[in-house]
Amino acid sequence: MELYLFALIVLFAIAVADLIVGVSNDAVNFLNSSVGSRVAPRTTIMIIASLGILAGVTFSSGMMEVARKGIFHPQYFLMPELITIFIAVMITDILLLDLFNTFGMPTSTTVSIVFELLGAAIAVSIFKISQNGQALLSLGDYINTGKALAIISGILLSVGIAFVCGVAAQFTTRLIFTFDFAPRLRRYGGLWGGMALSMITYFILIKGAKGASFMTADAVAWINTHTWTILGAGFIFFTILFQVVILTTRINILKPIVLAGTFALAMAFAANDLVNFIGVPLAGFHAFTLAKATAAPLTTPMAALQAKVHTSTLFLLGAGAIMVVTLWLSRKARTVTQTEIRLGRQEEGLERFDSSHLSRVMVRMVTGLFEGGRKLCPIAVRRWMRDRLDAEDYLPAPGYDGKTPEFDLLRASVNLMVASALISWATSMKLPLSTTYVTFMVAMGTSLADQAWGLESAVYRVTGVLAVIGGWFFTALMAFTVSLVFAFALAYLDGIALVGLLALVAFIIFRNFKIHATREKADREIQRLDLKRVTDIHFAVRTCFEHSGGFLEKVSGDISTCFDGILAQDRKRLKQLRHETSKLQRWSNIIVANIFKTLRLTQQADLRDAGKYASVILALQEITESMRDLILRCHVHTANQHSGLLPSQKEELSDVRRHAEALLRDAADMLLARKAFVYREIAAHYVNLKETLDDLDRKQIERIRSGASKTRLSILFYGINNAVLKISEQVLHLLTIFDKTLTLKENAEVDAGNGPSPAGQA
Incomplete structure (x- = not known):
C-alpha cells in the first residue's frame, strides 16, 4: 500500500x-x-x-x-x-x-x-x-x-x-x-x-x-x-x-x-x-x-x-x-x-x-x-x-489603456x-x-x-x-x-x-x-512594429523610417549568417535561416502596412510627395525578395550536396560580404538614429562593391573557360553576387528617399517656427 x-x-x-x-x-x-x-x-x-x-x-x-x-x-x-x-x-x-x-x-x-x-x-x-x-x-x-x-x-x-x-x-x-x-x-x-x-x-x-x-x-x-x-x-x-x-x-x-x-x-x-x-x-x-x-x-x-x-x-x-x-x-x-x-x-x-x-x-x-x-x-x-x-465607418472607441479594441462591446x-x-x-x-x-x-x-x-x-x-x-x-x-x-x-x-x-x-x-x-x-518584436491606428503623420513617418532601420539591421545579420553558412557548407545553419525568412517577410509587410496608414493621413497638399512612400514600398519588397533568393540558393546548393565553393571564390565572396555589410550597417545606423544623410560615405560602399563585382565577373569567366568552376557552382556564385547587388542598390535608393523626407520635414518645422528637427541638428 x-x-x-x-x-x-x-x-x-x-x-x-x-x-x-x-x-x-x-x-x-x-x-x-x-x-x-x-x-x-x-x-x-x-x-x-x-x-x-x-x-x-x-x-x-x-x-x-x-x-x-x-x-x-x-x-x-x-x-x-x-x-x-x-x-x-x-x-x-x-x-x-x-x-x-x-x-x-x-x-x-x-x-x-x-x-x-x-x-x-x-x-x-x-x-x-x-x-x-x-x-x-x-x-x-x-x-x-x-x-x-x-x-x-x-x-x-x-x-x-x-x-x-x-x-x-x-x-x-x-x-x-x-x-x-x-x-x-x-x-x-x-x-x-x-x-x-x-x-x-x-x-x-x-x-x-x-x-x-x-x-x-x-x-x-x-x-x-x-x-x-x-x-x-x-x-x-x-x-x-x-x-x-x-x-x-x-x-x-x-x-x-x-x-x-x-x-x-x-x-x-x-x-x-x-x-x-x-x-x-x-x-x-x-x-x-x-x-x-x-x-x-x-x-x-x-x-x-x-x-x-x-x-x-x-x-x-x-x-x-x-x-x-x-x-x-x-x-x-x-x-x-x-x-x-x-x-x-x-x-x-x-x-x-x-x-x-x-x-x-x-x-x-x-x-x-x-x-x-x-x-x-x-x-x-x-x-x-x-x-x-455597413461597417465602412466602423471606428471603435479607444480602450482604457489608450489602445483600440479588437471589436466592439456589442459583439463582445x-x-x-x-x-x-x-x-x-x-x-x-x-x-x-x-x-x-x-x-x-x-x-x-x-x-x-x-x-x-x-x-x-x-x-x-x-x-x-x-x-x-x-x-x-x-x-x-x-x-x-x-x-x-x-x-x-x-x-x-x-x-x-x-x-x-x-x-x-x-x-x-x-x-x-x-x-x-x-x-x-x-x-513582441513584431507587434511592436505595428502602428495600428495613428493620427500624427510626422510621428508615423519617423516611425516608419526607424522601423526600416531595424529591418536593414536584420538583413545585415541574415546576410552575415548566410555567408557563414555557404562558405562553411553548413547545411543546418542555412536550413534554420531559410525557416526564418518568413519573419523578414512579416517585418517588411508590417512596414509597408504602416506606410499605407501614413498615406491615409496625408493632406491634399502633401499628395505631390506621396510618391516617395511608394518608392519605399518597392525598395523594401525588392530587398526582401533578393534576401529570400540569396538564402534559398545557398540552402538548396548545400542540401543537394553539390560541390563547395573554390578557395578563390570564398576569398572573393569575403570581399563582397565586407562591402555589403558595411553599407547595410551604416544605413541602418542612419535610419535608427535619424542622422543626417551623408551620400558620399554610403555611396562609397556601393561603388566599391560594384567595382569588386565587375572584377569578379572577369575572374569567374576565366574559371568557367578553364573548367575549374562547374555549372551549378557558377550559377551559385553569380546568384549570390546578383542578390547582394540588388539589395545594395535598393538600400541606397531607400536612403535617398529618407534624406528627401527628412529635409522636407525639417523645412516645414522651420517655416512653422518649431526650430530644426533632431535630424537637422545631427
Missing part, C-alpha cells in the same frame, strides 16, 4: 501542475470578449473573472462523476489498476496541454481528458485480459462504450451548434443595432440588457445550480418548479433597471453586460472544466480510501465507485484558488488568448497565419454561395440589409451571452461539453456575421480556424495514443516507469518554457 500511497501523492502533485497548464489554455474562454473589447482595465477584468471561478468551482460536484465511471466500468477494476489509469491520464494531460499553450493554440481540456481516460482504460483492460487469459472480445465489458460515444459525439456536435448560434445571434443583433449602435441603445437598450442578463442568470444561477455542492435537494426542486417565474421576474427587473440607467446616466449598459457575462462564463468554465483537472485525482483518492477500508485492499473490485460521491467544498475551493493565481500570473494564458482575439478582430492587419489551399477553396465556395443568395433576395431587402450592416456581449448559455446548459445536464470549442466557435461565428473576415483577411483567418480545429483532432489522437502507451508502461514496469515518466515531464516542460519565451520575444 505504501507504493500506491506514494502514487496518490504524485497524482495530486501532478493535478496542481495540470490545473496550472489547464487554466492557461482555458482562460481564453472567458477572457476573449472582455479583453478583446477592452471593456475595462485589465485588473478589473481579472478580478471579475477570478470571482467567477471561485463561484463556479462549487458547481462542479456533479461533474466529478465523469472521471470515476463515465468512460469505464469501475467494478471490473482493482485499486492498483485504477491508480495506473489515473497516473497515465494526468501525465499525458499535463504534457499535451503545455504543448498547446507553448504554441498559443487553444484546445479542449475536456476532449483531452476523455480520450486519455479512454486510452489508458483500454491499455489496462488489455493488460488485465492478457493476465487472466480472457478473449480480447471481452474488452467491451470494461469500457463504457455507450457513454464514451455519447460524450465524444456531443463534443463534436457542439462545434457546429456553437458556430451557427454565434452567426445567427450576431447577425440578428447587428441588424437591430447596426455598427452605430449608441442611438439605438438609448431607445431599446433596456430590453436588450434585460434579455441578456436574464439569460445569463437563468443558465448560470438556475440551471447550473443543480450540481452545486452546497445546494440541497429541496432547494433544487424549488428552483425547477419556479423556473419561468424566476426567469420572467429577472427579465422585468433587469429591463427596468437598465432603462432607468440609460435615461438618467451616461453609463454604457453594454459594459456591465460584458462584465457580468465574463463573470458568468468564468463560472461556467469552472463548473464544467474543473473535472478535467481534479476529477481524476479525486477519483484516485476515493478508490484508495475505499480499498484501504477493506480486508484485501489490493484485490477488492472498485464497484463502490459507481455510487454517487459528494465532493468536499474545501477541495473545490482549494482548486479554485490555484486557478485564480494561475490566471493572474500565467504568460501562456495571454499567448493563447491573443490567438483567438487576432482571429476575430474587426480590422485587417498583421495576420499570424498564412493562407492555405484549403482556406482559399473554402473562401471561394462561400463567396460563390453568397453571390447566389444575393440574386434570390429582393433588391429592397438587400439594400436595407446593406445599410444596416453576444459572444458571452451565447457561449455562457450553451455551456451552462451542458453543465446542468452533466455533459462534459468542451468550453473551448463552444467559446471559440461562437467567437468565430460572430466574427463572420460582423464581416470581420473581409476579402483582405478571410483566407488568413480561415487558415487559422482550420489550424485550431485540426489541433483539436490532434488533441484527441495524441491523448488516446500517449495515455495508452504510458498506461502499458506503468502496468508492466510499475515504479520504474513512474520515475521515468516524471523525469520526462520535467524535461519537456522546461524545454517548452524556453521555446515559449523565445516565441514570445519574437512576437
Whole structure:
C-alpha cells in the first residue's frame, strides 16, 4: 500500500501542475470578449473573472462523476489498476496541454481528458485480459462504450451548434443595432440588457445550480418548479433597471453586460472544466480510501465507485484558488488568448497565419454561395440589409489603456451571452461539453456575421480556424495514443516507469518554457512594429523610417549568417535561416502596412510627395525578395550536396560580404538614429562593391573557360553576387528617399517656427 500511497501523492502533485497548464489554455474562454473589447482595465477584468471561478468551482460536484465511471466500468477494476489509469491520464494531460499553450493554440481540456481516460482504460483492460487469459472480445465489458460515444459525439456536435448560434445571434443583433449602435441603445437598450442578463442568470444561477455542492435537494426542486417565474421576474427587473440607467446616466449598459457575462462564463468554465483537472485525482483518492477500508485492499473490485460521491467544498475551493493565481500570473494564458482575439478582430492587419489551399477553396465556395443568395433576395431587402450592416465607418472607441479594441462591446456581449448559455446548459445536464470549442466557435461565428473576415483577411483567418480545429483532432489522437502507451508502461514496469515518466515531464516542460519565451520575444518584436491606428503623420513617418532601420539591421545579420553558412557548407545553419525568412517577410509587410496608414493621413497638399512612400514600398519588397533568393540558393546548393565553393571564390565572396555589410550597417545606423544623410560615405560602399563585382565577373569567366568552376557552382556564385547587388542598390535608393523626407520635414518645422528637427541638428 505504501507504493500506491506514494502514487496518490504524485497524482495530486501532478493535478496542481495540470490545473496550472489547464487554466492557461482555458482562460481564453472567458477572457476573449472582455479583453478583446477592452471593456475595462485589465485588473478589473481579472478580478471579475477570478470571482467567477471561485463561484463556479462549487458547481462542479456533479461533474466529478465523469472521471470515476463515465468512460469505464469501475467494478471490473482493482485499486492498483485504477491508480495506473489515473497516473497515465494526468501525465499525458499535463504534457499535451503545455504543448498547446507553448504554441498559443487553444484546445479542449475536456476532449483531452476523455480520450486519455479512454486510452489508458483500454491499455489496462488489455493488460488485465492478457493476465487472466480472457478473449480480447471481452474488452467491451470494461469500457463504457455507450457513454464514451455519447460524450465524444456531443463534443463534436457542439462545434457546429456553437458556430451557427454565434452567426445567427450576431447577425440578428447587428441588424437591430447596426455598427452605430449608441442611438439605438438609448431607445431599446433596456430590453436588450434585460434579455441578456436574464439569460445569463437563468443558465448560470438556475440551471447550473443543480450540481452545486452546497445546494440541497429541496432547494433544487424549488428552483425547477419556479423556473419561468424566476426567469420572467429577472427579465422585468433587469429591463427596468437598465432603462432607468440609460435615461438618467451616461453609463454604457453594454459594459456591465460584458462584465457580468465574463463573470458568468468564468463560472461556467469552472463548473464544467474543473473535472478535467481534479476529477481524476479525486477519483484516485476515493478508490484508495475505499480499498484501504477493506480486508484485501489490493484485490477488492472498485464497484463502490459507481455510487454517487459528494465532493468536499474545501477541495473545490482549494482548486479554485490555484486557478485564480494561475490566471493572474500565467504568460501562456495571454499567448493563447491573443490567438483567438487576432482571429476575430474587426480590422485587417498583421495576420499570424498564412493562407492555405484549403482556406482559399473554402473562401471561394462561400463567396460563390453568397453571390447566389444575393440574386434570390429582393433588391429592397438587400439594400436595407446593406445599410444596416455597413461597417465602412466602423471606428471603435479607444480602450482604457489608450489602445483600440479588437471589436466592439456589442459583439463582445453576444459572444458571452451565447457561449455562457450553451455551456451552462451542458453543465446542468452533466455533459462534459468542451468550453473551448463552444467559446471559440461562437467567437468565430460572430466574427463572420460582423464581416470581420473581409476579402483582405478571410483566407488568413480561415487558415487559422482550420489550424485550431485540426489541433483539436490532434488533441484527441495524441491523448488516446500517449495515455495508452504510458498506461502499458506503468502496468508492466510499475515504479520504474513512474520515475521515468516524471523525469520526462520535467524535461519537456522546461524545454517548452524556453521555446515559449523565445516565441514570445519574437512576437513582441513584431507587434511592436505595428502602428495600428495613428493620427500624427510626422510621428508615423519617423516611425516608419526607424522601423526600416531595424529591418536593414536584420538583413545585415541574415546576410552575415548566410555567408557563414555557404562558405562553411553548413547545411543546418542555412536550413534554420531559410525557416526564418518568413519573419523578414512579416517585418517588411508590417512596414509597408504602416506606410499605407501614413498615406491615409496625408493632406491634399502633401499628395505631390506621396510618391516617395511608394518608392519605399518597392525598395523594401525588392530587398526582401533578393534576401529570400540569396538564402534559398545557398540552402538548396548545400542540401543537394553539390560541390563547395573554390578557395578563390570564398576569398572573393569575403570581399563582397565586407562591402555589403558595411553599407547595410551604416544605413541602418542612419535610419535608427535619424542622422543626417551623408551620400558620399554610403555611396562609397556601393561603388566599391560594384567595382569588386565587375572584377569578379572577369575572374569567374576565366574559371568557367578553364573548367575549374562547374555549372551549378557558377550559377551559385553569380546568384549570390546578383542578390547582394540588388539589395545594395535598393538600400541606397531607400536612403535617398529618407534624406528627401527628412529635409522636407525639417523645412516645414522651420517655416512653422518649431526650430530644426533632431535630424537637422545631427
